[in-house]
Amino acid sequence: MTDRFIKWNHFLGRRMFFVVLLALLLGFCLPLPKTPILSTLSVALFAYMTFITALGTKFRDFLQVLSKPWVPLWMLLLIHGIAPLLAWAIGAIFYPQDFFVRLGLLVSASIPIAVTSIIWTSLAGGNVALALVAVTLDTLIVPFIMPSYFAFIVGKTIELDYVHMLFQLLWMVTIPSFLGMGINDLTRGKLDLFSRSVGGFTSKIALFMVVAINASIVAPEIHWNPSLIKLLSVILLLTVLGYSLGYVGSLILRERNSDTVIAMIYNVGMRNISFGAVLAIGYFPPQVSVPVTLAMLFQQPTATLVFYLLKLSRPEIGL
Numbered sequence: 001m002t003d004r005f006i007k008w009n010h011f012l013g014r015r016m017f018f019v020v021l022l023a024l025l026l027g028f029c030l031p032l033p034k035t036p037i038l039s040t041l042s043v044a045l046f047a048y049m050t051f052i053t054a055l056g057t058k059f060r061d062f063l064q065v066l067s068k069p070w071v072p073l074w075m076l077l078l079i080h081g082i083a084p085l086l087a088w089a090i091g092a093i094f095y096p097q098d099f100f101v102r103l104g105l106l107v108s109a110s111i112p113i114a115v116t117s118i119i120w121t122s123l124a125g126g127n128v129a130l131a132l133v134a135v136t137l138d139t140l141i142v143p144f145i146m147p148s149y150f151a152f153i154v155g156k157t158i159e160l161d162y163v164h165m166l167f168q169l170l171w172m173v174t175i176p177s178f179l180g181m182g183i184n185d186l187t188r189g190k191l192d193l194f195s196r197s198v199g200g201f202t203s204k205i206a207l208f209m210v211v212a213i214n215a216s217i218v219a220p221e222i223h224w225n226p227s228l229i230k231l232l233s234v235i236l237l238l239t240v241l242g243y244s245l246g247y248v249g250s251l252i253l254r255e256r257n258s259d260t261v262i263a264m265i266y267n268v269g270m271r272n273i274s275f276g277a278v279l280a281i282g283y284f285p286p287q288v289s290v291p292v293t294l295a296m297l298f299q300q301p302t303a304t305l306v307f308y309l310l311k312l313s314r315p316e317i318g319l
Contacts, residue, residue: 002197009200016116016204017300023208024296027215034217034281042213042278043168045206047176049274050139052203053115054180055195057132062181065133071253071260072134078249078268079138080145084110086245087238094234100284101231104291105238107280110149111292112142112173114270120303124310126262134267139177143169146279168282172275207274211296214277218289235291239298243269243306262310266303273299 012019032038065072087109091102113135121131146169183191191199222228246268250261273296280289 002193005197005201009197009204012201012204013119017304019204019208020211020296020300023211024215027212028219028222030216031219032213032216038213038217039282042210043172045210046172046275046278049115049203049206050173051176051180052195052199054177055184055191055199057136057181057184058189059181059185061129062133062136065129071130072137074249075134075264075267076138076141078245079113080110080149083242083245083268086241090234090238094230100287101291103284104280104288105234107276107284107288108235108271108273108292108295109238109242110146111276111279112272113138113267114272114299117266117270120266120270120307121263124262124266124307125259126266127259130260131263131267134263136177139173143174172278210274210278214274214281214289214293217281218277218286218293222290231291232294232297235295236298239295239302242271243302245269265306269306270299270303271295
């Protein structure tokens with residue numbers, strides 16, 4: 001039975017674009033009202049996904065990479081410093097009169113690194129340890145960065161319960177991460193098989209449910225008209241710029257090699273859109289959630305395109 005779950009998990013893992021797309025379509029076709037039950041379910045499912053991912057992480061590996069923290073710290077600066085500024089600037093250019101769309105683009109650019117960036121880094125032959133540390137470190141600092149960040153940017157325009165946001169972020173990402181790594185160390189990796197079989201398969205089902213729930217909540221706010229085509233084009237532009245920022249950011253590294261470049265491209269380019277959608281729906285007006293949720297349409301396809309481009313250019317990427 002375990003082997004069967006491993007095959008199912010691998011099957012879904014290779015087809016995440018279609019999993020996300022199907023969840024989006026299901027959510028858009030079955031709109032639901034926002035309720036406390038759905039919000040709580042989204043948070044719980046997301047915490048479960050984070051926990052399963054952390055089961056494959058060791059504190060020892062995390063500390064080893066942290067002994068030379070400059071590359072992951074530089075990645076975090078690109079993610080939480082440069083990328084949000086680019087998103088806000090592009091929003092100001094294309095939507096000077098629509099504050100909520102600009103805010104949605106800002107949320108999309110400032111949320112944590114996607115856990116799936118580790119998978120894509122591995123598939124492309126990149127530095128998995130570096131990607132893992134960046135994701136883990138980002139998970140640990142986000143609960144303290146994002147509330148302060150939005151308080152500075154939008155605190156005078158939208159009233160938010162930053163204390164509640166902080167604790168929800170801790171429950172969604174930080175606590176499950178520490179719990180997963182702690183259990184992994186205590187069991188000496190014995191649950192690794194579970195994380196690659198039953199746990200991995202059910203976490204992808206959880207991802208499907210989170211995406212579908214979030215899409216169904218924002219579906220009433222999406223109006224299929226020419227203005228939506230413009231918004232989709234802007235989101236695609238920001239998605240491409242995110243991956244490009246990772247590559248450009250790698251150019252200043254002293255010890256630059258293809259493994260590090262690949263990790264930077266995926267870590268800087270990929271955002272945890274499911275988390276962003278939960279955050280946007282929970283703390284902002286519905287209009288803000290639309291750009292965040294629509295970003296799901298482009299992230300995985302762009303990751304696939306980057307993967308094939310890297311396969312073609314791998315011999316020269318470290319030059």
